[in-house]
Amino acid sequence: MDKHEIRLSGSGGQGLILAGIILAEAAIIDGKNAVQTQSYGPEARGGASKAEVIISTEKIDFPKVRECDIFLSLTQKSYDQYSKGLKEGGIMIVDSIVNANNAKNKVYSAPIIDTAAHVIGKAMVTNIVALGALVAISNAVTREALEQAVLSRVPKGTEELNKKALEMGYIMGENAIK
């Protein structure tokens, strides 16, 4: 059985719900099962947002992520709030603006937000850059499936922009694991 429990965290407006949906749809293209969950509680009003995805070769009975294998954080607030939920030996990926010095796990740090905003020039692709980095580091889905899922979800006319965002994410992810 091959299973990944993934938590994507950051702030509202960074497109993490869409990132979760894309990741789940990529898993389906890979022939797996997936559940994408968005929980809103009192903390949803506090500025830290999260989206969760479970990917499995088997049927998924309990759809909520408890401890995750893969944790992404794009803001300090979401890191502080959710990083404790990562399993020992899990993969922690953070934006370079996040101070993760207290992490017990190995931390992969990459300038995701800055690259989206200044290298690609569109903050709206932050989530796609993040997905590229996450997949290059974790291999949670194949790159072929990820690209197909991204292209089926992004607005028409932004395909090339989003391919470039994915590509930058892959490069960043590959650099982070070197």
Place this chain on the structure above:
Amino acid sequence: MDKHEIRLSGSGGQGLILAGIILAEAAIIDGKNAVQTQSYGPEARGGASKAEVIISTEKIDFPKVRECDIFLSLTQKSYDQYSKGLKEGGIMIVDSIVNANNAKNKVYSAPIIDTAAHVIGKAMVTNIVALGALVAISNAVTREALEQAVLSRVPKGTEELNKKALEMGYIMGENAIK
């Protein structure tokens, strides 16, 4: 405790994931808790798609809808596949194209798809018309919260179109409960 378990079903491309997200965000605006879940399994490849939302005044421990209180179906295929999951006494809302003669529950039928495509003239607002009808029939969230959630999620420049879609949905829902 006030709790609604809602299943939205139809075919891919009808925007039901977004409808689920909007419903969950409206519940948060109403001051409640919400979980939105998207499960993909072998059936996701078969053409029927579903999105689930739980809304509660209390903390939501198990995030997956088992039997729902409110069931929406926009296609015959999704009706056939998922309608059995509605509780006795639950609210069943179907598009007029759906034959729901075998239903044990009271059925509210409304021309959601046709109204979006031909009265409003944009099939892309099918999901918003459906939300209007669902909320007029079930009161799962307040209309004020629904409108606010819709306007924060739809593309810029489509606000008036989507307000009109909501309004048509409300009228249809009100007619269905008469």
